[in-house]
Amino acid sequence: MSMLEITDITKDYGASRALHPVSLSVDEGEFVTILGPSGCGKSSLLRIVMGISQQSGGEIRLAGKRIDMLPPERRDIAMVFQSYALFPHMTVEQNLRFGLRMKNVAKAEQQRRIAHAMEICTLTGLSSRMPRQLSGGQQQRVALARAIVMQPNLLLFDEPLSNLDAKLRDTLRHELVALHRRIGATSLYVTHDQAEAMAMSDRIVVMNAGRVIEVGTPLELYRSPRQAFTAGFLGQTNLLAVTASGRKAHLPWGQLVDLAEDAAGPGQVSVRPESIGIRACDRGGRDTGSCAPATVAGVSFMGASALYTVAIGDTLLKVSQAGGDALIEPGRTVALSFPDRLPLLEDRAPDREAA
């Protein structure tokens, strides 16, 4: 059953439209991430759901009840802000207690919930600290605990990890996922970080320019995106213009590949760097047939893998190879192998900037 149901929400600023009719739903206990570049409208949408920004049209239902006309304090939603927004004049415990006091929760129950939240957010021993005496990671946990004690129908996260350094962000990402498994709160999470979205979410809603582009599980969206934008935004990819006829398509340099379904005319395919096979050709040039046009133009060693830039015809391809014995030096000719059954993307216009 869907806990949150957003239907045709729009947001206009004067004549300009920040959100085109946006619809999405979050099931009970599900962790859904809205992913998109900055300015795509994801934070606006979150603030509209919270009630601290007004939609121009559309409706929002939470647990079956229409909430879009209610003030934020009556929506039964809690939010974790990007800036944490802790009350600087209150201790950690007072921060946690604030919402419970406002909702007139009984004293004993307050105590129980605070103790529980302090424990699962690993804040034990910090209850009398002031926010400014805490590290960024600790402040983040307090913000989370302060939302959890409310036991809301829905938890909103507005890029809560983006103010932290890379290592801490990674740790907290895992903690957040573990915590979500434990308390099972229905969560809507906003981020521009595709790695974060893929690591944490049950489902991802990809947004761009005020529209929902595509919705799916991380695996679906990564492996078989239907939209060029999704393919380019989630991880790295090669977006290639093709000319299709039947089950076959010609890559820009003339090579023939298999398509997943019948098609005709110009189109676009997405090929992940790691799904292209790369092999250095013998210096003697015995297998010239498949080797001739492709040359390594550059290589960066990433540790677990090597990322090659390969020039083929007028195209520069990104090719990643994991676990190779030795790097292929720039200038060498290489043989490339492409995966079978490539899906044709729905967005026809090649959009290299997104990649």
Next chain:
Amino acid sequence: MSMLLRDRRMLLPLLLAPGVGYLLLFFGGPLASAFIGSLRLEDGSFTLDWYSRIFTRPSMLRGLGTSIYFGVAPVVVSLLVSVPLSLAIRRHFVGRKLFSGLYKLPLAVPGIIVGLMIIVLFERGGFIDRAIAPLGFGLPKLVRDDWGVGVILASVWKQIPFMTLIITSAFAAIPEDIRFAGRTLGASRLATFFFVEVPLAMPGITAAVLLTFIGSMGSYAIPDIVGPPTARPLSVLMVEEFNLGRFPQVFAMGMVLSAFAVAVLVAYYTLTSRIGDAHGRGDAR
């Protein structure tokens, strides 16, 4: 000069001289000479008489009380206007820019002009009185009245812009997300204001209150022009003593007023620093 600068013992006093020296010369000097003057009889011998007169003579004691009253009452009224005004200015409305510019105008108007303006407007037979007379209404005595309503009106008119300016920036310094956080945690607009915004804006509000209090407690022109003839504040009595040529008495009264202002400031600093330690408000803003 370069020799002087190289000498470490000389360097510090030299560097401090432009700031501290200025203060000593133009603030410390007059204050010290006034203090010494307040302790001398005509023949130059030591006395505490001038002080004891302030605290024993009924007219003087009344003057001290009036000074405090003229300090406190306008501040209370100004505060009640300035806080809602600050909140209103924060919101967007048509003509907000014009309003934000206009409300600061009284800052530039001298106290004596404000006093005259109050007389023209609120005196019986004045502008407002005549305007409402055809309707069968009349103004009560508002100028030179026993409760000092005229003084309060004039002071408030002058204080509100200053107070609003400081309080507006105190509220503006609170991040929007913190206000929103209050709302998302179940607090209504009003509850968020009282439990989140006011505590965070408190340092600014207190500063505004104290500064206007000190200013209006020592003001001369307004109470002299529109104040009640029966209760004169110390500042007005000082000028009377000055005209009688009793300088040591003037010095003593000035010292008492200054001591009062300094005491209030010290109380403010100890209070806020203690709150800062206990609640960590220091870094809050």
